[in-house]
Amino acid sequence: MIDVINLEKHFGENQVLNDISVTIDKGDIVVVVGPSGSGKSTFLRCLNCMEDPTGGQIIFNGVDIADVKVDINIHRRRMGMVFQHFNLFNNKTVIQNIMLAPVHVQCQDLRKAKQKNLLLRFTNLFRKEKKALEPITTTKVKIKEDARENALALLRRIGLEDKADVYPSTLSGGQKQRVAIVRSLAMNPDVILFDEPTSALDPEMVGEVLDLMKDLAREGMTMIIVTHEMGFAKEVANKVLFIDEGKILESAPPKEFFGNPKNPRLQDFLSKVLV
Amino acid sequence: MGDFERKVERFIEIFINQNGYVKVVEGLKNTLLIAILGLIIGILIGTIIATVRVIPKYKVLPRILNGICSFYVGLFRGTPMVVQLLVCYYVMLPLMGAHMTGVQVAILVFGLNSGAYISEIMRSGILSVDSGQMEAGRAVGLSFGTTMIKIVIPQAVKNILPTLGNEFITLIKETSVVSFVGAADLYVAFSYIGSNSYEFMVPYLVMAIIYIVLVMIISLGIKTMERSLRKSDRRH
Numbered sequence: 019m020i021d022v023i024n025l026e027k028h029f030g031e032n033q034v035l036n037d038i039s040v041t042i043d044k045g046d047i048v049v050v051v052g053p054s055g056s057g058k059s060t061f062l063r064c065l066n067c068m069e070d071p072t073g074g075q076i077i078f079n080g081v082d083i084a085d086v087k088v089d090i091n092i093h094r095r096r097m098g099m100v101f102q103h104f105n106l107f108n109n110k111t112v113i114q115n116i117m118l119a120p121v122h123v124q125c126q127d128l129r130k131a132k133q134k135n136l137l138l139r140f141t142n143l144f145r146k147e148k149k150a151l152e153p154i155t156t157t158k159v160k161i162k163e164d165a166r167e168n169a170l171a172l173l174r175r176i177g178l179e180d181k182a183d184v185y186p187s188t189l190s191g192g193q194k195q196r197v198a199i200v201r202s203l204a205m206n207p208d209v210i211l212f213d214e215p216t217s218a219l220d221p222e223m224v225g226e227v228l229d230l231m232k233d234l235a236r237e238g239m240t241m242i243i244v245t246h247e248m249g250f251a252k253e254v255a256n257k258v259l260f261i262d263e264g265k266i267l268e269s270a271p272p273k274e275f276f277g278n279p280k281n282p283r284l285q286d287f288l289s290k291v292l293v
Numbered sequence: 294m295g296d297f298e299r300k301v302e303r304f305i306e307i308f309i310n311q312n313g314y315v316k317v318v319e320g321l322k323n324t325l326l327i328a329i330l331g332l333i334i335g336i337l338i339g340t341i342i343a344t345v346r347v348i349p350k351y352k353v354l355p356r357i358l359n360g361i362c363s364f365y366v367g368l369f370r371g372t373p374m375v376v377q378l379l380v381c382y383y384v385m386l387p388l389m390g391a392h393m394t395g396v397q398v399a400i401l402v403f404g405l406n407s408g409a410y411i412s413e414i415m416r417s418g419i420l421s422v423d424s425g426q427m428e429a430g431r432a433v434g435l436s437f438g439t440t441m442i443k444i445v446i447p448q449a450v451k452n453i454l455p456t457l458g459n460e461f462i463t464l465i466k467e468t469s470v471v472s473f474v475g476a477a478d479l480y481v482a483f484s485y486i487g488s489n490s491y492e493f494m495v496p497y498l499v500m501a502i503i504y505i506v507l508v509m510i511i512s513l514g515i516k517t518m519e520r521s522l523r524k525s526d527r528r529h
Contacts (some may be wrong), residue, residue: 095434105429119433
């Protein structure tokens with residue numbers, strides 16, 4: 019589903035990613051680990067062009083989204099992202115956070131279809147063979163109602179239905195992160211990128227977020243996760259990548275990755291984190 | 294103090310019997326009109342300029358726009374308001390062959406001028422919003438503009454509301470120069486009363502009081518607005 023080909027990224031003189039190639043299939047749970055400053059977050063952020071890659075290609079659903087001519091906003095809708103610091107919209111309530119993007123995007127599409135129909139109707143006046151109008155089956159009100167229902171269902175799923183109308187500032191870290199995860203789910207993405215989703219949480223809240231992520235994994239969601247939770251990687255991932263100094267040094271299923279690491283630097287890394 | 298009482302009587306006589314209050318109401322209306330419409334225009338211009346100035350500048354178009362905005366801000370911050378009024382009224386309008394009343398010119402110039410100041414206020418407000426908010430908006434597929442309008446600017450406005458209130462108060466007070474282009478504001482009204490009674494002490498005292506009361510009402514309004522906007526910060 020995602021083909022990363024010779025991805026490169028440098029900030030000025032500083033080469034952060036160096037010739038990274040990796041293929042991610044539908045349903046894959048890819049965990050990316052590595053020492054800090056190794057470029058793993060940058061790699062993840064390049065996947066949805068939060069950082070513009072300076073070289074290489076990222077083929078997502080058959081389109082090279084690293085190309086600057088591509089409308090990245092359309093492809094990002096199919097790619098959720100969860101941040102270390104949650105980044106919930108502070109000026110919106112919990113449910114508005116979840117509804118905002120789906121409602122906006124669908125209303126935008128509706129508006130475009132209406133404009134197109136208007137133009138077609140006008141040009142049809144001068145055409146012998148009338149062109150068919152685009153069918154419009156929905157309305158703004160219906161879009162909003164559907165989004166609201168969907169958002170409530172998502173909140174029910176994480177047990178935060180009663181928090182629908184409060185502002186994010188009143189939630190705990192774990193609750194915020196779970197809301198952030200369902201916010202990205204609301205767009206029905208093909209893949210979700212997790213950028214150290216548990217690093218900013220109190221230890222007692224890590225569990226609830228990881229449980230939700232495991233749930234998603236069980237449902238077959240494609241996920242790419244940058245994390246320091248080695249236990250989680252062992253349990254859930256079907257592929258673990260080790261990135262250091264901007265290169266993928268090892269890529270293997272978790273059993274092999276943790277049981278029989280080949281790269282000496284990975285061996286060193288694991289000996290430090292698995293104590 | 295008998296002298297002062299006589300002056301007050303004289304003022305009241307002109308204020309009521311010789312239709313002085315009509316002038317004052319007219320002046321108050323113009324003062325508020327210029328300040329409020331000026332502020333609205335200023336906020337619109339300021340927000341647009343501030344947004345342009347925070348767009349990442351990899352491409353050519355944002356750079357050109359940024360240059361234009363810098364020039365605009367430099368121009369309007371680098372000249373006194375009175376000069377701008379005079380230039381607009383006595384230079385620009387005749388050159389363009391357009392006709393505008395003094396009040397209209399004042400609204401326009403106040404808007405353009407405060408736009409330059411508000412753009413800097415707004416820019417600092419936008420920069421004060423965590424960059425994660427923009428990233429989150431972009432990550433769910435919203436465009437830069439949409440994220441700006443729906444997420445970043447509302448939070449920025451909340452942060453800069455006290456400063457914005459300051460700007461409004463400054464505008465109210467600066468309206469006292471619009472008589473240079475023949476707009477009748479509070480100052481014009483009270484100096485009319487003063488010159489009709491040959492007595493300036495009381496009219497100007499009342500004028501000062503009216504300005505103070507205006508500013509106090511505005512401060513109160515801003516405080517109320519701030520409180521309602523802070524809703525999302527409160528923990529309850």
